[in-house]
Amino acid sequence: MKMERPKTRIQQKNTRTILDAALDVFSQHGFRGTTLDQIAQAAGLSKPNLLYYFPSKEAIHDALLMELMDTWVDPLRHIGEDGHPVEEIVAYVLRKLEMSRDYPRESRLFANEIVQGAPRILDQIEGPLRDLVNEKAEVIRGWIAAGELAEVDPHHLIFSIWSTTQHYADFDVQVRGILRPEGDAHFNDAAQFLEALYRRTLTPR
Amino acid sequence: MKMERPKTRIQQKNTRTILDAALDVFSQHGFRGTTLDQIAQAAGLSKPNLLYYFPSKEAIHDALLMELMDTWVDPLRHIGEDGHPVEEIVAYVLRKLEMSRDYPRESRLFANEIVQGAPRILDQIEGPLRDLVNEKAEVIRGWIAAGELAEVDPHHLIFSIWSTTQHYADFDVQVRGILRPEGDAHFNDAAQFLEALYRRTLTPR
DNA sequence: AAAGAGTTTGACCAAACGGTCAGGAACACG
DNA sequence: CGTGTTCCTGACCGTTTGGTCAAACTCTTT
Numbered sequence: 139m140k141m142e143r144p145k146t147r148i149q150q151k152n153t154r155t156i157l158d159a160a161l162d163v164f165s166q167h168g169f170r171g172t173t174l175d176q177i178a179q180a181a182g183l184s185k186p187n188l189l190y191y192f193p194s195k196e197a198i199h200d201a202l203l204m205e206l207m208d209t210w211v212d213p214l215r216h217i218g219e220d221g222h223p224v225e226e227i228v229a230y231v232l233r234k235l236e237m238s239r240d241y242p243r244e245s246r247l248f249a250n251e252i253v254q255g256a257p258r259i260l261d262q263i264e265g266p267l268r269d270l271v272n273e274k275a276e277v278i279r280g281w282i283a284a285g286e287l288a289e290v291d292p293h294h295l296i297f298s299i300w301s302t303t304q305h306y307a308d309f310d311v312q313v314r315g316i317l318r319p320e321g322d323a324h325f326n327d328a329a330q331f332l333e334a335l336y337r338r339t340l341t342p343r
Numbered sequence: 344m345k346m347e348r349p350k351t352r353i354q355q356k357n358t359r360t361i362l363d364a365a366l367d368v369f370s371q372h373g374f375r376g377t378t379l380d381q382i383a384q385a386a387g388l389s390k391p392n393l394l395y396y397f398p399s400k401e402a403i404h405d406a407l408l409m410e411l412m413d414t415w416v417d418p419l420r421h422i423g424e425d426g427h428p429v430e431e432i433v434a435y436v437l438r439k440l441e442m443s444r445d446y447p448r449e450s451r452l453f454a455n456e457i458v459q460g461a462p463r464i465l466d467q468i469e470g471p472l473r474d475l476v477n478e479k480a481e482v483i484r485g486w487i488a489a490g491e492l493a494e495v496d497p498h499h500l501i502f503s504i505w506s507t508t509q510h511y512a513d514f515d516v517q518v519r520g521i522l523r524p525e526g527d528a529h530f531n532d533a534a535q536f537l538e539a540l541y542r543r544t545l546t547p548r
Numbered sequence: 549a550a551a552g553a554g555t556t557t558g559a560c561c562a563a564a565c566g567g568t569c570a571g572g573a574a575c576a577c578g
Numbered sequence: 579c580g581t582g583t584t585c586c587t588g589a590c591c592g593t594t595t596g597g598t599c600a601a602a603c604t605c606t607t608t
Binding site (some may be wrong): 153166168169170171175204212230243246249250252253254255256260263264267268271272288290291293294295297298300302304305306308309311312313315317318327330331335338339 | 371372373374375376454455457458459460461467468469472473476477478485493495496498499500502503505506507509510511513514516517518519520522523532533536537539540543544
Binding site for chain 3 (some may be wrong): 149186
């Protein structure tokens with residue numbers, strides 16, 4: 139009988155193990171900086187065994203990126219569904235900051251890819267992401283026109299939110315090197331700062 | 344006769360050519376993603392010739408990083424030398440944004456290094472950079488105490504400035520993919536947005 | 549328990565890589 | 579012009595890397 143996804147238990151488990159190990163390594167060393175042996179060791183599997191589950195190193199990387207693009211941009215979709223404009227955006231900022239704290243590997247994988255010219259996801263950026271951002275920019279423009287939000291450029295507002303929040307994941311070593319925080323304590327200060335930053339900027343006078 | 348730096352004209356020229364070409368390649372592909380052949384081709388020299396001027400690939404990379412660390416953090420040093428606090432910080436923001444526009448390669452080289460754990464410059468970060476940031480944080484705290492600046496966490500203020508400005512260099516492809524700007528036109532909008540962002544946040548009420 | 553599908557691995561390969569080296573070419577200088 | 583120094587290159591080397599493959603092992607199913 140032909141199933142759509144004939145995955146066995148072992149396949150499910152090992153595919154997950156590999157992707158998780160690969161996320162570790164790719165996010166730390168970038169695509170070219172990562173070797174199959176590193177992934178294999180991190181996953182506790184042999185190199186040929188990796189290639190039994192994925193046809194190539196690039197396939198592993200691509201699988202991670204695709205999985206990522208789905209979930210990473212997701213919070214942006216929920217902007218403007220209810221509530222007060224300023225609260226909506228502040229909530230988005232805090233949600234993004236939480237993601238930097240809880241999923242730094244994903245953030246760094248993304249950062250590595252973009253910094254190096256996004257060779258593998260440029261289509262996604264110029265297509266679906268661009269459309270989504272433009273759509274949300276319109277929502278924000280509507281709020282501004284209604285006097286519910288201070289006048290700001292919506293696109294650059296979104297960029298600034300992305301950069302300030304993802305900074306805590308992507309530049310983690312720098313932040314920690316300067317603050318020497320205990321654990322993730324500094325994320326609370328960051329949340330407080332960013333909330334004030336955007337509240338003051340966005341609240342209409 | 345023994346000179347301190349016996350550099351000939353040819354040495355001067357070729358060293359510069361190599362470093363410039365290497366900056367191109369390293370900033371786009373990261374350290375491990377870059378090959379000596381790529382640098383050689385970009386520089387218009389042969390691979391062994393590179394290694395006549397630099398003992399290794401890592402030496403080229405290190406030379407770039409050292410040169411960079413000197414100049415990259417420099418604008419921060421000039422904060423608090425004169426003028427009104429809010430203006431000082433706004434000027435710093437705009438200066439950093441200009442640097443992202445005019446020296447995106449340097450910014451990306453730095454970003455690549457940090458994202459991947461800053462293996463080669465961690466000492467610089469935890470030492471001199473940390474000290475400088477703490478020093479400027481004290482200056483900002485002084486301004487706040489004097490009522491010349493709104494109450495904000497100085498460290499996170501600095502982080503936010505770094506991230507928002509460098510974003511336009513490091514995530515250039517993403518920004519361009521979404522905005523589809525002509526040339527560097529969007530930098531003016533970014534400057535306007537960031538100036539408003541920090542002016543509203545920092546001006547005491 | 550036997551068969552067949554699914555899983556794992558050691559041994560291997562070709563290409564790419566960072567780096568070496570002997571010797572030749574270009575240059576500076578008396 | 580000659581000679582010593584600086585500059586440059588083709589050929590080469592050992593290692594690393596992504597990937598292959600036949601053979602062996604294991605798990606499920608009947």
